[in-house]
Amino acid sequence: MEKSVQLSRISTRAPDALQKKSVKKETRKLKKAIARLQNILYAEGRHSLLVVLQGMDASGKDGAIRHVFNRVNPQGVKVVSFKVPTPEEAAHDFLWRIHAHAPARGMIQIFNRSHYEDVLITRVHGWIDDATARRRMQHINHFEQLLLDHQTTILKFYLHISREEQDKRLEERLKNPEKRWKYSPSDLQEARKWHDYLHYYEEVFDTCSPDIPWTIVPADQNWYKAYVIADAVHRALADMHLRYPRRSHLKSSKPTSH
């Protein structure tokens, strides 16, 4: 079956017509606006935002977080990086550790890798079969719908880099003492499975709920990557129609209920 997203046909670079300098200026404006809106998000305490970052090794997930959110009050933003499951996490269903980090009302939560690893790396390595992967995708869609019903907006970004750019960055990790801590011997093993990863990413894009689409972010150039993400985050916050509340809900002594 023809997949609706074919990553090999999507550019990993900014459109030629764009000028780096003016895009960077625009990004700075967006970041200011995001910081302002985050303050209202927190004060109002009704909505929340979940930002999911996925992409190959060295696609720039860490950099995206630093670059887009470094103006935001850290009290209102949480970042969690999902790594190899601990024994306790592995003793539970794959969404258990994910759900624990779902954002509270008023918060921005960033997932540096996510529940999608459980239908990506697991398939590339053949740890789960196709039927299990399909069930997991259903569970993922239901789980995200649960968050949606709780006034959580979900933004999912795939950081799209070229193979050449990845090679360059992995080499840089080995050479540059400031980046060497990021290097892992598994990087090169995973890089060899490039086409498998693309294949399973495309399948994820196809089976995800159309209510919560992925944004493919051309990510070879950091300045364009940051702009695309900042723009989407800004629009998501603007669409919430946030307002400062008249009184503080934070100090409320009323009994609470769901």
Place this chain on the structure above:
Amino acid sequence: MEKSVQLSRISTRAPDALQKKSVKKETRKLKKAIARLQNILYAEGRHSLLVVLQGMDASGKDGAIRHVFNRVNPQGVKVVSFKVPTPEEAAHDFLWRIHAHAPARGMIQIFNRSHYEDVLITRVHGWIDDATARRRMQHINHFEQLLLDHQTTILKFYLHISREEQDKRLEERLKNPEKRWKYSPSDLQEARKWHDYLHYYEEVFDTCSPDIPWTIVPADQNWYKAYVIADAVHRALADMHLRYPRRSHLKSSKPTSH
């Protein structure tokens, strides 16, 4: 629409033919067998059991836990009582605090009240509308399916008492110094909403996934209540075909994955 379960037509007492003495003897046997199977469940570390207890105030949920599970190694059993959500819990979707207590492989987890309160007390008091309740029921079914896919067996018990028996027990709470700590002024308010509760319970039974049915437990007599629950727990554990593993998975140093 006719509901498939009508609680008013179901007896709250043991069938007349049963003899209390022989039933109690049978329950003791079942408890021994449960304790033996729990040990294998824990050692094998593949399956888990979730026991959900619901019922009106004074229907005997606490007593059921003590009565059925007091022979089981407490290392392998966890009990959580869900009460009014804390502010942090209320800032998340209604399944957030529930999912956190999903059983790990090898464990028995008991829910004293549960996620079902979020479609029961909330409806009796009109805190959520019908559309929200329907969405929540869907989320509950999906969530339970997620646990099922993780080799978790779910047993759901409704402790079915008569209104007369409840009156008697609530009065007892006021009179008996050993039971007075359980009394809450809200007990009487909730008791007045008896028929509303029955109505919404019946709706829950109807909209639950047929894969994970409820057991209606006649609960006016504690000896019969304990027998019915012990019998169901024993069968659920026996159906898992548990086996002691050859080696310990608990000490495994292998990398873990979902």
